[in-house]
Amino acid sequence: MQEKYIPQIVEAKWQKHWEAAKSFKVTEDPEKEKYYLLEMFPYPSGRIHMGHVRNYSIGDVVARFKRMRGYNVLHPMGWDAFGMPAENAAIQNNCHPAAWTHENMAYMRGQLKRMGFSYDWDRELATCDVEYYRWEQKIFLQMYQRGLAYKKTSFVNWCPNCATVLANEQVEDGGCWRCDSDVKQKELDQWFFRITNYAEELLDWTNRLPGWPERVLTMQRNWIGKSFGCEITFPLEGGEEGITVFTTRQDTVYGATFMSLAPEHPLACRITTSGQREAVTAFVEKIARTDRVCRTAEDLEKEGVWTGAFCTNPLTGCRMPVYLANFVLMEYGTGAVMAVPAHDQRDFEFARKYEIPVLVVIQPDGENLDPATMTAAYTEVGTMVNSERFNGMKSDVAKEALADHLAGEGVGKKTVNFRLRDWGISRQRYWGNPIPIIYCDICGVVPVPDQDLPVTLPRDVAFTGEGGSPLARLDAFVTVPCPLCGASSRRETDTMDTFVQSSWYFLRYCCPDFTGGALDKERAEYWMSVDQYIGGIEHAVLHLLYARFFTKVLRELGYVKVDEPFINLLTQGMVIKDGAKMSKSKGNVVDPSGLVERYGADTARLFSLFAAPPEKDLEWSDQGVEGSYRFLNRVWKLVFETLPFIKESSALQPEKLTGEGKALRRVVHKTIRKVTDDLEERFHFNTAIAAIMEMVNGLSAFEPKGDPKNGAVLREALTSLVILLAPFVPHAAEELWEGLGEVGTLSLVSWPSYDPDAAADEELTIVVQVNGKLRDRITVPVAATEEELRSAALATERVRPLVDGKSIRKVIVVPGKLVNIVVG
RNA sequence: GCCCGGAUGGCGGAAUUGGUAGACGCAAGGGACUUAAAAUCCCUCGUCCGCGAGGAUGUGCCGGUUCGAUCCCGGCUCCGGGCACCA
Secondary structure: OOOOOOHHHHHHHHHHHHHHHOOOOOOOOOOOOEEEEEEOOOOOOOOOOHHHHHHHHHHHHHHHHHHHOOOEEEOOOEEOOOOHHHHHHHHHHOOOHHHHHHHHHHHHHHHHHHHOOOOOHHHOEEOOOHHHHHHHHHHHHHHHHOOOEEEEEEEEEEEOOOOEEEOHHHEEOOEEOOOOOEOEEEEEEEEEEOHHHHHHHHHHHOOOOOEOOHHHHHHHHHHHOEEEEEEEEEEEOOOOOEEEEEEOOHHHHHHOOEEEEOOOOHHHHHHOOOOOHHHHHHHHHHHHHOOHHHHOOOOOOOOEEEEEEEEEOOOOOOEEEEEEEOOOOOOOOOOEEEEOOOOOHHHHHHHHHHOOOOOOOEEOOOOOOOOOOOOOOOOOOOEEOOOHHHOOOEHHHHHHHHHHHHHHOOOEEEEEEEOOOOEEOEEOOOOOEEOOEEEEOOOEEEEOOHHHOOOOOOOOOOOOOOOOOHHHHOHHHHEEEOOOOOOEEEEOOOEEOHHHHOOOHHHHOOOOOOOOOOOOHHHHHHHOOEEEEEEEHHHOOHHHHHHHHHHHHHHHOOOOOOOOOEEEEEEEOOEEEOOEEOOOOOOOOOOHHHHHHHHOHHHHHHHHHHOOOOOOOEEOOHHHHHHHHHHHHHHHHHHHHHHHHHOOOOOOOHHHOOHHHHHHHHHHHHHHHHHHHHHHHHOOHHHHHHHHHHHHHHHHOOOHHHOHHHHHHHHHHHHHHHHHHOOOOHHHHHHHHHHOOOOOOHHHOOOOOOOHHHHOOOEEEEEEEEOOEEEEEEEEEOOOOHHHHHHHHHHOOOOHHHHOOOOEEEEEEEOOOEEEEEEO
């Protein structure tokens, strides 16, 4: 080995070695226990950033550690390669999204390889490759056959000037991001996945994923939003039909004084009286002009319009005017709300504005609400009033009783409702997976037949950003004969949401070269589920929920057997600098390439692992990077300078060690224990590295290096040190391993186990407290009995004056820890 | 508003089950080496009092449980995140 540590040379050497030897290639081996480690795959945006470095460094430590622990480790990497930025780049720079994406992938692949991550590159996949997305089309059609994919109309953001659909993030202040025109709501026919079918199961399993962070599970539970209540039907005056509402507050039904419908409610138009028609039409149109973000803003003023119609409260017979209200959402519940102004804040504000009567049906304890003087709705539990037979009951008890009563009267029933909505997957974009559907005027919606799959994305399209999806303007793509009747028909030109691709990529990694279908069942069964998934908290809901849903769908379709895709989840914190997330606009971006050029990949990895535990935000520090680099230099120097003393060493005879040699060996084995625990149980890489640093400090200070009887123990210390470093700084560790004269690739050697006897202390420091205050420390043999501890503690010089002349009330002895003397 | 987190030296953080608070690193100060600087090595480093031995105090604030609380309980303050007209 060289005297001087030159990371650039060392790293290039070992990266070449691993690549040539295919050190990290894995195959399914039933004899070995598998471990599937996965980091969220990147979007090929151009170059990797510090967040990637951190995410993938964390993952690589785990992968390398588990590999050394003897697991058959699947550690793949690929590209979330479809998406809008590629299309934006095409519009702006006149280059094809495919070319842009492939260039980025090539560059970023080089960057990842330069970091020395131990991926099985033979399993690399890109979701924009037809060999990937063709299977997704097949899955889509299977879902369609089962009714899990279906079409319905839905609203999208629409720029009338560009004549194109906008994603939510392309709407800025209610205007188009490119031309600033006012964004309108446009109703389009779109494809949906029936995720709501799985709401109950998705919710249920949140209680069976102990390896997930609690806050992610909480977010998912909130997102699914299960609530218990009743459906109640209010008959419409002068008609057969009624309005059905969902409510969780059936205890307030006697206080319902009007009805609110979503402006989009199908009944809205039909029940409007001629006198109110003009006002209602104006209101509905106004709502259609508001974009979705404003529509659901908190501070939006409650507004509505009376339809001229009335319905009847089925319990009181009370006549209730039917309004349309801007805050009622068609997507939730039934799109209709029974309005109880006395006990719902929104209804209260609405009633005050339109001078609708307020009727109190729940009184708080020790108070007497008067509708005339109330300034806010009372929403807590109280005593029922004005509610006939339920008067005097506690409102929370009445909830149950009323549910039964409504059912008995035939006007309502108990029900549950979910906040979760079906997943709209249609995107009016080019750079995505084409939805394999054909529309025929005669046969209707026709799935693309199996033998015609895949529907490949045509290359020769023009990108202007105007006039909608480029696919829709490509006649050669759109016009096809109907597979059933042969008549000229049209292809679906929408592509799938990119979240669809990321919902099953982890399954395809199990068998990326499989040509017989989406998944090779046998291989998928061997590897699934993912044992450890690592990625950013920003995916807590959407990606992680969709992937769970998709796994369940694929289970139903017979592709996999598992219920859940990810057993353990680690959500790593952000990389921040000067207290803020790194961003171009803040000018606080640290480019990984510059860092790697200057210090090498090992230093970059070491710092991002040492500076903070993985789930916390990491504050970037240039001086901290220097420190990590200094540490590696110290390790290098230590090994290099100790080398001459271990050359001739004989076999290690632990029982013959004494004094400093024995103490050194104790440090070594304690460190192995500590690092193993931190990696295995806790993922506390920062404390593992701290322990290794302490061991290096100990080794550097070890004086009798030249004593031949210490040669063997020094050899053990150095080889252990290098192995412990291997998951964190693999290149330097490989080189040092070779320098020590060891054979084989370090990345593939076995992780050491510690010797409990060697790690055991002979003496312990015991703390002596008087009345809970630390007064002295005593050193005792490990085997000291409680009685010995007690008398030793009482006898020390510092303790005696504090105890003399006072009565000892109690002595608490905690073996191995402390003695506390309580005097009075 | 609701639901989660979190608060420890100048800074990042450690303390794994209620038992030595501040490991490890960074920064800072002092010293060695050098013509000099860089690099490297050694020492000091929570605060206050004391020449010193040592003492007092200290984990956001107030209180409680306990022989003993960064850790458990109750009440607050501040910071971060998620959800937010969800009927």
